[in-house]
Amino acid sequence: MILDLKDYLEDMRRCARCSLCKWPPLAQMKSWRFSNNCPSIARYNFHTYSGGGRMALGLALAEGRLDTITDEMLNIVYRCTACGACDSSCKYNSELELLWPIYSTRAHLVGMGYFLPEHSMIIDSLRKEDNTMMRPKADRGKWAEGLDVSDLSKGEKAEVVYHAGCLYCYDPELSAIARDTVRLLKEAGVDVGIRGSQETCCGSTAFQLGFQGEFIKFAESNIDDWNAAGVAKVVTSCACGFGIMKSVYPLLGKEMKFEVLHITQYLDELLKQGKLKLSRSFPARVTYHDPCNLGRKSETYVPWKGEGKKVLGQFILREPEKVVHRGWNGIYEPPRDIIRSVPGIQLVEMERIMEYSWCCGAGSGVKQTMNDLALWIASERIEEAKSVGSEAIVTACPWCEQNLKEAVKEAGSNLAVYDIVELVRQAL
Ligand code: SF4
Ligand code: SF4
Structure with a gap:
């Protein structure tokens, strides 16, 4: 079992109820307008929706103080994108775990048989079709039809496997990015293959919803x-x-004989090695949206087990020392370096970036089950992008791209939304 609420009893008890998890650290705040960091508390303005409120709820659950689990309670638990912004803010001044108690609360509830009805559909699809999109497994490899690429499911070999993921495989508008990615890698001389119809879900949605068995x-x-x-x-x-793959797979204790890379890391490397050259100008003022899972949530999680001794009446001395994940080691520079290498482009930063980035709103099943919340969160990001005079927002995740595009359309905004691969293809 990876998620056990009891492992976080101390963290939940030591939460000071200070509410600092609702905002980026003061030193990072640049304006009142964009001073929130937690989409959930910003939207619903009731303490339980915040990171600290979720700690209080998780503690009550772990200590058996909740007689009944109401629908309203479940709604609060899942009206959170598990973006981890609260975790980064809390850890500015502490070593408390916040995101993992949030995951563990969900796993605890799922263990008791509580989850939202919409989640059953996603999990059923996962169990029957190996994807979260409620689409046939047999269609998984269709996105790559006609592409000249090795198919490992047919016994062919490759040094690098490209994992497209559920959304790229099944969304016809987005699968062009997956096809472009393979073409780019081939143009750079990479020996790349795919797993075609045998590729399966990475398990991310199941994990974030609390279905740890799946x-x-x-x-x-x-x-x-x-x-x-x-x-x-x-x-x-x-x-x-x-x-x-980067933050949670290593916890399973299985040997991983391969390196896991996000495409931005690999493209950045290939560009710096001169294996890809960008020569076409893309004259635009753009901003970059850090996907939470590429940024602060991509650090390999190391669960802490040990003893905490109180010294001087208040400080906790941990034996052994704890590895604290503050989001500092996320993938922040490679995507920015790629954008800067496009001729003619001007990169401007939004106010909330890197470990304190505002979420796009799509994560943790929110896009599939609570689209109203997902679109409101994205609309806030669009406002932030516009506030720095950006003509376009570039991102590096299909969920961010899809949600931001839908929010732009709904707002009638003229902001363009690009995946970073699309940008590179256009500049090649
Ligand atoms: S989770 Fe951290 S930042 Fe939030 S109230 Fe508790 S101690 Fe404060
Ligand atoms: S994970 Fe994100 S949405 Fe959930 S409580 Fe923390 S900051 Fe808010």
Whole structure:
């Protein structure tokens, strides 16, 4: 079991109810307008929706103080994109875990048989069709039809496997990005292959919704398949897939004989090695949206087990020392370096970036089950992008791209939304 609420009893008890998890640290705040960091509390303005409120709820659950689990309670639990912004803010001044108690609260509730009806559809699809999109497994490889690429599911070999992920495989508008990614890698001389119809979900949605049995099944089988295929690298352009492979897969204790890379890391490397050259001008003022799972949530999680001793009446001295994940080591520079390498482009930063970035709103099943919340969160990001005079917002995740595009359309805005691969293809 990876998620056990009892492992976080101390963190939940030590939450000071200070509410600092509702905002970026003061030193990082640049304006009142964009001073929120938690989409959930910003939208609903009731303490339980915040990171600290979720700690209080998780603690009550772990201590058996909740007689009944109401629908309203479940709604609060899942009206959160598990973006981890609260976790980064809290850790500015502490070593408390916040995001993992949030995940564990969900896993605890799922263990008791509580989840939203919409989640059953996603999980049923995962169990029957190996994807979260409620689409047939047999259609998974269709996005790559006609592409000249090795198919590992047919016994062909490749040094690098490209994992497209559920959304790129099944969304016809987005699958062009997956096709472009393969073409780019081939143009750079990479020996790349795909797993075609045998590719399966990475397990990210199951994990974030609290269905850890399903997550473990998919994660273990992916690791086994990639090991058996003998690939040296697993590359994905889905930030959610990358985040889970990088931060949670290692906890399963299985040997991973391959390196996991997000496409932005790989393209940045290929550009710097001169294997890809960008020569066409793209004269635009753009901003970059950090996907949570590529940024603060991509650090490999190391659960802490040990003893905390109180010294001087208030400080906790941990034995052994705790590895604290503050979001500092996310993938922040490679995508920015790629954008800067496009001739004619001007990159401007929004106010909330990197570990304190505002979420796009799509994560953790929110896009599939609570689109109103997902679109409101994205609309806030669009306002922020416009406030710095940006003509376009560039991102590096299909979920961010899809949600931001829908919100732009709904707002009647003329802001363009690009995936970073699209930008590179246009500049080649
Ligand atoms: S989770 Fe952290 S920042 Fe939020 S109220 Fe608790 S101690 Fe304060
Ligand atoms: S994970 Fe994100 S949405 Fe959920 S409580 Fe924390 S900051 Fe808010």
